[in-house]
Amino acid sequence: MNKVIIQGGGEHARVVLDCLQAQGLQVVALFDPKYTGDLWGVPQRGAYDPAFMPEARAIVAIGNNAVRKRVVSITQHEYTNAVHPSAIISSRSSWGTGNMILHGVIIQAQAHMGNHCILNTGVRVDHDCIISDYVHIAPGTVLCGTVTVGEGTFIGAGAVVIPGRKVGAWATVGAGAVVTRDIPDYAVAVGNPARIIKYTNIS
The missing domain is CATH 2.160.10.10 (Hexapeptide repeat proteins)
Structure with a gap:
C-alpha cells in the first residue's frame, strides 16, 4: 500500500511529508483543524475523518510527544513508517x-x-x-x-x-x-x- 495520510499539518508534518514523498509514497491528505488549502499539492482536509480512504496508512506527524500519543489513540487507520x-x-x-x-x-x-x-x-x-x-x-x-x-x-x-x-x-x-x-x-x-x-x- 503506497497511499498515506498524515495526522498533523504544522512544521514537523511538512518535514514528514517531504520524507514520505522522497520514499516514493503517495500522500493523499493531511488532517489538522488549523490548516486548509493544500501543501505541495496535497489537500489539507481539516479535522480527521476515519472514513477517508480506509485502505490508506497513517503517520501522526506531531512533534509534541503527549499530543502525538493522544492523536494516535483516536486514529483508526493502520500505520506505516x-x-x-x-x-x-x-x-x-x-x-x-x-x-x-x-x-x-x-x-x-x-x-x-x-x-x-x-x-x-x-x-x-x-x-x-x-x-x-x-x-x-x-x-x-x-x-x-x-x-x-x-x-x-x-x-x-x-x-x-x-x-x-x-x-x-x-x-x-x-x-x-x-x-x-x-x-x-x-x-x-x-x-x-x-x-x-x-x-x-x-x-
Whole structure:
C-alpha cells in the first residue's frame, strides 16, 4: 500500500511529508483543524475523518510527544513508517510502526525502537540502544551504545547520552546536554554534565 495520510499539518508534518514523498509514497491528505488549502499539492482536509480512504496508512506527524500519543489513540487507520532514503539503518536493528526516521539518521546493529517515535534530522543511534514508544529525539543528537530511553521522552538538539545510560519515561533532556548519569522518569535535565532542574508530569 503506497497511499498515506498524515495526522498533523504544522512544521514537523511538512518535514514528514517531504520524507514520505522522497520514499516514493503517495500522500493523499493531511488532517489538522488549523490548516486548509493544500501543501505541495496535497489537500489539507481539516479535522480527521476515519472514513477517508480506509485502505490508506497513517503517520501522526506531531512533534509534541503527549499530543502525538493522544492523536494516535483516536486514529483508526493502520500505520506505516516514514524512512528517508538518506537514512543509514542496520539490517540488524528493529522498530515498530508509525515511526519517523528522517534525513541523515544512522541506526546501528541491534538497536530497537518502539512505535510512533521521531528520530529527527541527523540523529545517531548506536548499537543495542532501546527507544520506547512516543520518544522524540531532536536533530543532531547522539545516543551512544546500550542507551535506554523511556516512553514519551524528549531529547533536545545536539544532546549526547554516553554509553549504558538510562533516560526515564516522559523525561526532557535539554539541547546540547551531555548525559553522564541516569535520568529518572519525568525529570528535566540540562547542561554538561546534565543536571536535573525539576520534574514534570505530562503523560
